[in-house]
Structures are given as C-alpha cells and as structure tokens.
Amino acid sequence: MNGFRGDSALSDIELEETLSKRSLNQSVVSRLLPLIAPVWRPIAAVIGIELVQVLAIFARPLLIGLVIDRGLRQAGVDAPLIAWACAGLAATWGIRFALGGLSQYCAGLAAIRVLNDLRTRVFAHVQRLSVGYFDRTKAGRIIARADRDLDTLEPLLIQGPPEFLSAVLRLCLSGFLLWLIAPALLAGLAAVVPVLVAATFLFKRVAQRSWASVAENRSRFTAHLVETVAAVRLIKQSGRDRENLAKYQGLLEDFNSSLIFGSVRSGWFAPFTGLLTTAGLALTLVVGGRGLALGTLTLGELTQSLFYVFLFLAPLQEFSDLFERFANGTACAQRIFLLLDTEPEIADAPDALIPPLVEGRIEFRDVSFGYRPGQPVIRGLSLTIEPGEVLAIVGPTGHGKSTLVQLLTRFYDVDEGAVLLDGQDIRSFAERSLRSHIGVVLQDNVLFGGTVLDNLRLARPDASDEHLVTASEHIGAHDVLSALPHGYATQVGPLGSQLSQGQRQLVCLVRAYLADPSVLVLDEATSAVDVSTERRIQQALRVLCEGRTALIIAHRLETIRSAHRIAVIENGQVAEIGNHAALIARGGHYAALHASYEQAAGLDRTNAAPGEPLPAIANAAS
Numbered sequence: 001m002n003g004f005r006g007d008s009a010l011s012d013i014e015l016e017e018t019l020s021k022r023s024l025n026q027s028v029v030s031r032l033l034p035l036i037a038p039v040w041r042p043i044a045a046v047i048g049i050e051l052v053q054v055l056a057i058f059a060r061p062l063l064i065g066l067v068i069d070r071g072l073r074q075a076g077v078d079a080p081l082i083a084w085a086c087a088g089l090a091a092t093w094g095i096r097f098a099l100g101g102l103s104q105y106c107a108g109l110a111a112i113r114v115l116n117d118l119r120t121r122v123f124a125h126v127q128r129l130s131v132g133y134f135d136r137t138k139a140g141r142i143i144a145r146a147d148r149d150l151d152t153l154e155p156l157l158i159q160g161p162p163e164f165l166s167a168v169l170r171l172c173l174s175g176f177l178l179w180l181i182a183p184a185l186l187a188g189l190a191a192v193v194p195v196l197v198a199a200t201f202l203f204k205r206v207a208q209r210s211w212a213s214v215a216e217n218r219s220r221f222t223a224h225l226v227e228t229v230a231a232v233r234l235i236k237q238s239g240r241d242r243e244n245l246a247k248y249q250g251l252l253e254d255f256n257s258s259l260i261f262g263s264v265r266s267g268w269f270a271p272f273t274g275l276l277t278t279a280g281l282a283l284t285l286v287v288g289g290r291g292l293a294l295g296t297l298t299l300g301e302l303t304q305s306l307f308y309v310f311l312f313l314a315p316l317q318e319f320s321d322l323f324e325r326f327a328n329g330t331a332c333a334q335r336i337f338l339l340l341d342t343e344p345e346i347a348d349a350p351d352a353l354i355p356p357l358v359e360g361r362i363e364f365r366d367v368s369f370g371y372r373p374g375q376p377v378i379r380g381l382s383l384t385i386e387p388g389e390v391l392a393i394v395g396p397t398g399h400g401k402s403t404l405v406q407l408l409t410r411f412y413d414v415d416e417g418a419v420l421l422d423g424q425d426i427r428s429f430a431e432r433s434l435r436s437h438i439g440v441v442l443q444d445n446v447l448f449g450g451t452v453l454d455n456l457r458l459a460r461p462d463a464s465d466e467h468l469v470t471a472s473e474h475i476g477a478h479d480v481l482s483a484l485p486h487g488y489a490t491q492v493g494p495l496g497s498q499l500s501q502g503q504r505q506l507v508c509l510v511r512a513y514l515a516d517p518s519v520l521v522l523d524e525a526t527s528a529v530d531v532s533t534e535r536r537i538q539q540a541l542r543v544l545c546e547g548r549t550a551l552i553i554a555h556r557l558e559t560i561r562s563a564h565r566i567a568v569i570e571n572g573q574v575a576e577i578g579n580h581a582a583l584i585a586r587g588g589h590y591a592a593l594h595a596s597y598e599q600a601a602g603l604d605r606t607n608a609a610p611g612e613p614l615p616a617i618a619n620a621a622s
C-alpha cells in the first residue's frame, strides 16, 4: 500500500455535512422527481414509445403460436395465414427499429434540459456561496460535484424511468398471459419472485454504500489534481513532484479498491438472477411438458409460454443493471444536494439597501472577528476614515491588516461590533451594491482570460475602446500597456499569467479607476517591480485616490508618507494612529517600524544595482 494519503475521506465529507447543516444519508428520491417535472412531455413520449414496443414484443409469441397451431395443421399448410403472420412479425421488428431512434431522441432531449438546468443551478449556487466556504472546501471536490457526479445522474433520471416501466410492464404482461394459457405455469414461476425481491432489496442497500464510497474517493483524487494544477510552481520549486505523484497514486489506489470492491459486491447479482432464470425455465418445461402429455396444452401454447417465461425473467435480470444505476446515481445525487443545501453565510436581507451613491465614510466600530471560533484575529478594533481621506495601514505580518479589508468588503461578517459605510451597517446593504461602491486592488492580482481590453471592460461593460485607453492614459498606465506585444489586444493568459506582476497591477488600477468607486481598498504588492513601473504605479495610485476614501495596506514608504493618516495594526488592534510627522515625533511603534525600514533601505541602497527598486516596508518590518 502506498504510504501517502490525503486527509481522511470521512473528515472531508463530515466537513461538507457540517457546512450544509444536513446529513448525507437522507432520501433523495423525493428530491430527484421534481427535477424531471419540467421535462415530463419528452419522458411521457419515451414511456408511450416503450409501451408500443412492449406490445410489439408480445405480438411475436402470439403470431408464432398461431402459425404452429393453425398454420401448420396435419390437414395441410395454411399459406395465407403463415404469410400474414410473417408480415406481422416483420412489422414488429420494423416498429422496434423506427421507435428505437425516436425514443433515444426524446430521452436525449429530456437529458439535455434536466442536466443543463441542474448544472446551471449548481454553478449559480457555487457562485453564491461565501468566501469562507471556499477557504474550507477543496476546489476539486466542488468540480467533482458539478461535473462527474452530475453526469452520473443522466442514466438514472432520464433512461431509468422508461426502462424501469418497460421492465415492470413486460413482467406483468407476460405473467398475465402465462396465467391465461395455464395458471400452473405462472404458479411455478411465482416461486422465484419473492427470492428475487428480497435479493434486490439487499443488493440495493449494499450497492448504494459501495457506490457512495466510489464517488467519495473519486472526488478526492480530482481534488488533488486540481490542487496540483493550482500549485504547480510551488511543487516544482520545492522539488515535491515525486511525493505529490505518490500521494495521487495513493488516492487512485483508494479509488480503485473501492471500485473493485463495489463491482465485486454488485457482481453477484447478475449470476444470481441467471440462476433464477434457469430455474424458471426448467419449471416451465416440466409443468408444460406434463400439460402437453396430458393434452391440456397445445404445442403452440407451450412454445408461446417459453417466450413468455423469457419475457417474464429478462426484466428481473435488467433490474440488476437498473438498481446499480440507481445506487450509483443516488450516491452522487446525495453529494450534489449536500452542496446545494449549503447556504451562503452572507446573504442579502429582503430589504437590503441599494444606494446609488455613497459619500465614503468608513467606521469600524468595536469590531471583533476570528476565522475560527475562539481564535480572534481582530479584537475590539475601532477606526474611522473620513470621506476623501487616505489611510495607510501598516503593521507586522499576520496581525490582521488584510482581514480588515475582508470585513469591509463583507467577504466575512464581523463576530462583534459593526462596520459602517456612511453611518449604515454594511450588513444592511445589498452585497452587489456594497461592492460596487468599494474598489479593491489586491496583491495577487488575478485577471480573467482574454485581452487587456477585455479585462478593462469588466469595470465598464458599455465603454468604447477609446474610453478604456483614455482612462489608461489618465492614470499613467498607457506607456506600459501599449508596449505589450499586441498592445491592448494582448492575451493575458490564464489568470493573467502572461503579464508581469507590475503590468497586472497596472491593469487592475485602471480597472478600479474605470469603476469609479467612492471607496478604494488597496493591498500594495510587497514584491519589487522595476523603478519605472514602480513610479507609474505610484502615480496611478495618486490619481486613483483623488477625491476618494482610500484604505491602503501600505508596504512602500512613499505611499505611507503621502497618506493623510497612518494606522499601525498590532494583534488585531489599532496600536497607533496619526500622520507621519506626529507618529515619528511620538517615538512609538511606527517610529520603530520606520527606523527599521530606513535602515534596510539604506543597506539596500548601498547593495542595490542601479535601477533596482527600494525594498517594501513590510519586508523591513518583518
């Protein structure tokens, strides 16, 4: 066995259960049926077609029995009857071919609609979930739900009901016809049925558990694949490829074992029904042979009965496949419902405010917050930023600076106290409206695939190209962006990976400028860019902050010095606040932070090659 494993499967699914506040083992059938309600017409058509097909199938033994008993008499052959019977047989096969295609078409139509609706629902739901959910759930698990698990539902939801109905119909009709020919024939077969019903029930319970474990293990290796793709650089850099591959192989092994175990457990059902079929046939031959000898049964009727025995027992075998599909599909459906049942932690109140404009006064009022219960990150913090004021936030790493931004943009809700915008608790705003008034440019700027212009247009969907370029000129980013290989038409690559960090930041600054929010939140990049890009970014920042309330997690001395006030955050509290001169004069935390920065900058200046940028303050402070 491979030594590398991820977290236990149990803990993953338990976490999802906790997040959705529901348990996995609830009945899903009642929840699956409403899904197919909108496509009842094509499904009804499939059922109708199945009915006609069943009738066509049952016509065959009747016609054959007729030929044997009436067409081939000792007195002579009834040629016209045989010809009509042959034509009838040909017609039943004609119907089978013609309707087979039509049935597939209708089932496909229904499948496309149901799965499309469900996919859209899952996608929309995933987008609605709060940031906290994504912090705790592996991306691959979500992908497994929305992709593979959903595919598994198709054979259950669409082909399942008509096939099940057809099987039940064939079973009942053949039983009835056997009873009509000779009740003793049906009585012989009836002995088989209770055994089969009991076995099917047992099989369903066992198989569902096995397939749930298969679905779980599949999401775990998909999750690992997605994590590897996202962290490919880190894996390469740290030389962990082999260990990472070994972990993947371990997860695959778990998946394969559960698959084999599931298949072995399901595998006994088919031979078991095969055994029952043989027993049923043997019984019919014994009872029918005796009837023939006693003259209570004609040869045609016995032949007909043999057909009916097959038609009676074949559906019993089909049930094995149908129940396997049912077990597999419901195991996946349970997981999809678990995701759909997870309510976003942050949601709009019914009377949420949608103010068209805000002034931009921000207040953190006695705020306490922690990502995990009992582990506060922000502790009773109070801070007010007036409209149009630029506040730089500094402080040691991990003390809660970025968390303040998360709270202001309401990616998380405070545990105690309140964050206010223009005197209103931000929890009373509609999420969309709140975020439309707050522009955010973070350190790890992510761009959407497409061109630079496409990315700028996200902020102003109706703006012309000229308008977008003018905004870029205004903010001082034009020289850099127009110098890209295809200028503004340059493809930025997945998540903007084909642009440099400085270029990405400039695109985001132009985007924020175009969005024209009243409040601006900036997390300055800590890593260095070249001096000219650095100047451009600083200039863009100045233009961007004009006339807006700005909260900047500042790492650069220039940004800090030009801010109206500076707040030093330590241990989730405001340790000091004031302007640069006042804080230096005070000789406290900020003065110490500044001195260490100056020292590092001095050292760096002596060591730096011409053209290299100055170090960021966070580097100096930490």
Ligand SMILES: Nc1ncnc2c1ncn2[C@@H]1O[C@H](COP(=O)(O)OP(=O)(O)OP(=O)(O)O)[C@@H](O)[C@H]1O
Binding pocket: 135, 371, 372, 377, 395, 396, 397, 398, 399, 400, 401, 402, 403, 404, 618
């Ligand atoms: N999503 C999260 N889930 C759990 N804990 C988190 C999360 N984000 C941050 N933390 C924790 O909260 C604390 C504060 O983090 P925060 O990002 O606010 O610090 P910071 O002052 O901005 O640090 P830096 O200067 O390094 O960016 C840290 O201890 C961090 O480990």
